[in-house]
Amino acid sequence: MTARMIIPLSLLIAFLAAGCGAPSAERPARKVPTARPPAVYTVGKSLIGAPGGARVALAAAPVTPLAGWLTPAVVPSPDGRYVAYNAWQALREDDPALSWADQGIARGDPLARPSIRLHNVAAGTDDVFADGAFSLAWRSDGAVAYFQGDEPEYRAGVPYRGQIVVRESLGAPAQAWTTQSARYVVAGWAGSTLLAYEEQEGEALDVLALDGPGRIRTLARDSGLVAISPDGREALVERGPESGPPTVRTIAVATGAVRAALDLTSVDPAVGVAGYSGDWQGDLAVASSSSGLAVFRIGDGRIGLEQAISVAGEGVAEPRFAADGDRLTGWVTTPGGGAFLDCDRASGTCQRVVPLPTARGVRGFSAWRRPAYNPSRPQEGER
Amino acid sequence: MYCIALVAALVLAWTSAPAQAATGWWTFNRNTNLDSRLSWKWTYPPSPTEYTRSWRAGSGTSKDECELGNGWLPAGWYSLRGHWKDYDASKIKGRVWYVQDKVCRNGLTQRTQLFIHSEETASRGQSCTSVYDDRFCWERESDYYSDGCIKVARPSPVASFPNDLGSAHSTYHDYGGSSKHGLFDKPDKNELYVFT
Numbered sequence: 001m002t003a004r005m006i007i008p009l010s011l012l013i014a015f016l017a018a019g020c021g022a023p024s025a026e027r028p029a030r031k032v033p034t035a036r037p038p039a040v041y042t043v044g045k046s047l048i049g050a051p052g053g054a055r056v057a058l059a060a061a062p063v064t065p066l067a068g069w070l071t072p073a074v075v076p077s078p079d080g081r082y083v084a085y086n087a088w089q090a091l092r093e094d095d096p097a098l099s100w101a102d103q104g105i106a107r108g109d110p111l112a113r114p115s116i117r118l119h120n121v122a123a124g125t126d127d128v129f130a131d132g133a134f135s136l137a138w139r140s141d142g143a144v145a146y147f148q149g150d151e152p153e154y155r156a157g158v159p160y161r162g163q164i165v166v167r168e169s170l171g172a173p174a175q176a177w178t179t180q181s182a183r184y185v186v187a188g189w190a191g192s193t194l195l196a197y198e199e200q201e202g203e204a205l206d207v208l209a210l211d212g213p214g215r216i217r218t219l220a221r222d223s224g225l226v227a228i229s230p231d232g233r234e235a236l237v238e239r240g241p242e243s244g245p246p247t248v249r250t251i252a253v254a255t256g257a258v259r260a261a262l263d264l265t266s267v268d269p270a271v272g273v274a275g276y277s278g279d280w281q282g283d284l285a286v287a288s289s290s291s292g293l294a295v296f297r298i299g300d301g302r303i304g305l306e307q308a309i310s311v312a313g314e315g316v317a318e319p320r321f322a323a324d325g326d327r328l329t330g331w332v333t334t335p336g337g338g339a340f341l342d343c344d345r346a347s348g349t350c351q352r353v354v355p356l357p358t359a360r361g362v363r364g365f366s367a368w369r370r371p372a373y374n375p376s377r378p379q380e381g382e383r
Numbered sequence: 384m385y386c387i388a389l390v391a392a393l394v395l396a397w398t399s400a401p402a403q404a405a406t407g408w409w410t411f412n413r414n415t416n417l418d419s420r421l422s423w424k425w426t427y428p429p430s431p432t433e434y435t436r437s438w439r440a441g442s443g444t445s446k447d448e449c450e451l452g453n454g455w456l457p458a459g460w461y462s463l464r465g466h467w468k469d470y471d472a473s474k475i476k477g478r479v480w481y482v483q484d485k486v487c488r489n490g491l492t493q494r495t496q497l498f499i500h501s502e503e504t505a506s507r508g509q510s511c512t513s514v515y516d517d518r519f520c521w522e523r524e525s526d527y528y529s530d531g532c533i534k535v536a537r538p539s540p541v542a543s544f545p546n547d548l549g550s551a552h553s554t555y556h557d558y559g560g561s562s563k564h565g566l567f568d569k570p571d572k573n574e575l576y577v578f579t
Contacts, residue, residue, distance in 0.1 A: 200474045
């Protein structure tokens with residue numbers, strides 16, 4: 001049989017096969033994945049996806065300059081009635097290219113004023129909840145914890161110290177849970193225990209567990225909190241490589257005992273290190289890694305690497321499981337501003353999503369795009 | 384006797400004159416987290432000729448300068464806020480230079496409490512006790528990693544790294560750096576420039 005015969009015969013077979021098959025209208029269409037941003041997020045002052053409104057204009061842009069993404073910029077309340085967010089009022093310009101001396105900034109000069117604001121979703125009101133404060137964690141019963149600065153202004157050359165305070169409800173008085181003024185960042189509730197960072201010289205981070213006023217323990221030195229287990233009993237923390245081989249560990253929040261550990265030098269080299277501020281759902285946790293994202297399976301006193309997903313460019317921040325569990329979201333810094341990532345776990349691929357692409361931030365910088373989420377556990381239905 | 388004193392004064396003045404007249408600044412050339420270059424540059428004004436000494440240095444564990452606690456030092460000029468030879472905080476000790484806070488390239492995130500330092504005790508010694516890694520002992524290459532600061536090596540009983548911290552410290556004092564130790568009351572003329 002020659003090629004002259006084979007080619008027409010092949011075409012005929014293909015034509016007949018197509019004709020004999022199901023009508024094209026009934027064939028399952030190939031699903032073209034459409035990249036999606038996180039369920040609730042902000043772009044500049046716009047809050048998108050909150051209950052009761054597709055797009056809400058907040059009074060200020062949620063940002064966390066003194067905490068990076070150690071803590072969420074926006075935290076929805078457990079009952080869905082409020083969103084709490086971190087705001088930042090710059091009191092004078094600080095050009096990153098120039099030294100303070102060249103800009104005439106002297107030690108003690110006020111540079112900015114952080115605050116936590118509350119947006120009432122139903123009423124549409126937006127008020128300052130705590131002035132000179134940042135990083136808020138919302139417990140499932142409505143109690144809130146946050147860092148309250150010793151003074152309202154962040155000043156040049158003066159470490160922004162203060163206390164972690166807790167209110168049993170929004171209207172309750174604030175009670176200090178820390179006993180020493182220091183640099184703290186609130187991360188989230190693990191049941192009735194509050195997890196927070198103490199930031200020390202050189203930006204060294206210790207994870208603290210606060211069980212009540214004056215009851216403070218160091219849960220993990222020189223470590224970052226990846227996520228809190230769904231039942232609130234364990235914390236997944238990362239460490240290294242500046243203080244030993246990079247590892248991830250699960251720690252019992254109540255006792256500080258290490259339940260499981262994984263030496264990241266023993267797994268896929270693409271992982272390298274794990275980053276803080278990830279997510280934990282069921283027996284899976286996700287963290288940023290050197291090359292993108294790492295998904296870990298946790299259970300029975302062990303941690304294993306489930307999947308490594310490569311993401312081009314700089315690191316991924318705040319990776320989280322989407323509601324369907326098959327997708328992961330996160331965000332990356334891009335030259336044109338932050339972009340959300342939508343990653344398909346099955347294919348191991350990620351797409352960038354840039355909602356409101358023309359949004360602009362202050363002083364020519366791009367508008368921040370940040371997810372809104374509550375890292376505290378347990379949440380509704382997770383007990 | 385007067386002649387001897389005069390000659391001694393002239394010799395002292397001549398030998399110390401270059402250091403007195405020099406003006407210097409740090410530069411940091413970011414290459415990798417483990418292997419970048421810290422330099423001290425100086426001139427003898429009004430001569431524009433620059434002299435340089437450089438040392439291997441590390442910074443951060445990530446190249447994202449906006450990643451608090453992990454990213455390397457952000458680019459730009461920094462004022463020096465202090466210099467100690469016996470700094471004694473909980474995480475950083477010994478010979479250190481304290482630099483200003485810096486806004487990273489996203490225009491908002493503040494990197495704070497940043498230093499040039501090594502791994503040594505407040506008395507400039509080594510505390511090498513654990514199996515793998517001590518915070519105040521320079522054991523291995525991975526000690527170039529930091530939470531965000533610039534780090535240079537020094538020798539220890541368990542590893543033979545060069546005395547780069549000692550060299551940087553003496554070069555700073557000998558060629559135009561401030562003679563003061565402690566927190567600077569006013570912005571120091573010696574600054575740090577971190578290349579993009």
